[in-house]
Amino acid sequence: MAKLSEILRERGYVHQHSSETLEEITDGQKRTVYLGIDPSADSLHVGNLVGLLALRHFIEDGHKVIILTGGGTGMIGDPGGKSEERNLLDEETVARNASAVAAQIRQVFGGKDFIEENNAKWLSTLNLLEFLRDVGKHFTVNAMIKKDIVRDRLEKESPISFTEFSYSLLQGFDYLHLNSEYGCDVQVGGSDQWSNILAGVEFVRRKEEKSVYALTWPLVVNKSTGKKFGKSEEGAIWLDAKKTSPFRMYQFFLNVDDEAVGELLLKLTLLPKATVDDVVMDHAKNPGARFAQRKLAQEVTRIVHGDDALAAALTETDLRFKKDLTRADKDQIRTDIEVGMTIADVLVAQGYAESKSAARRLVEGKAVKINGTLVDDVDRVLGKDDVDSDGMIVLTAGKSQPASVLALK
């Protein structure tokens, strides 16, 4: 079996590590690795998958993994990447989010065992004086204000509260706690977490005189827009099927550009490197077939939602973009609508437009078709005359949006 260091490197999971060599962390003794997850939402999004899949390789190599939900720190907020002070979350929300997120991680880890922790457990009972004495003493403000994320805020004269400023101390304290409790000796994260993680490493070393490690992966960035991966036109692609349907997730990956698809296959799927290479080569022969994107979309949807949901997403993709739907096809995906709705109403009801004004714009932009014929009047009421020979109305609004099949009640 390939060494973990090789796997991580060839898949692009390695950005920085605190040890001289990556091998020191990955290939020697079995480690206990921790990843902190921010519970600010009740679901992870596809951007979180990079780290989770990297960790899955650790698990499969025999290392232990701790997922630390930032129940305590989540109530505070990390200043990283945010130009504004964050809203604080209440305890109940954090707890609810944490349990939803843990369930998603279990799924992505494919049933492999890991330790779940929540730093609210030890942070919420922390005594201020003890904290200042035992933790605060080991951090210098001199070093803290040099951190990019802090310096930016200072330079832009954008406020940063003491609370946010203290974030890395708490993260360091977490590391110390997990080290003594579980012997945790590696902390991983996205490259934006590097300085926080490193602060923890140094803290544990000073405090306990123990060597612990830091390892980060590169953030996945959309090369054409320079934006963090995982955001789409309508916001994040969530792992929660209720927030983002498996169908939509599948569509999202199907639409990934050629530039990015190879990288994503390595980082977001478990396909062996050799297989990915083959897929990318096949794809290059005929990029129009979107072979690599199909593979990517399938693999990711399967990892997150399972085989059944993937099959359903494939069926739905097939039907909702198909040119000539059969009667049976239409029956499968049809939605019944009330008689008397205008086209604008239906566009809003089916989620193509957020408001009637938006629906109007779609129609004015020549985006809306009924049974393949361009619609020119939003206010028209849909009626018997719009029905095709199967008694259905096939509605499309924008070519990258799936079609809807409507039946009058």
Added chain:
RNA sequence: GCGUCGGUGGCGGAGUGGUCAAUCGCACUUGGCUGUAAACCAAGCGACUUCGGUCUGCGCAGGUUCGAAUCCUGCCCGGCGCACCA
């Protein structure tokens, strides 16, 4: 506490009494080209509308005015300087 500068749409950032639903850039949506790509070109981008308009909007609340994002008062929030305290 005193002084001073500032708070505008998802973000950045103009505007400083009427022509402002608010220049511009980014993001986003749609159309064209294509491969359900990218790049590029074009249009759109508060809501409602009988398509004439109407309503809501520039930190919050009042006021002045025929008319306010723009002026005044109070409040809230933030930056900077000074003072105070340690």
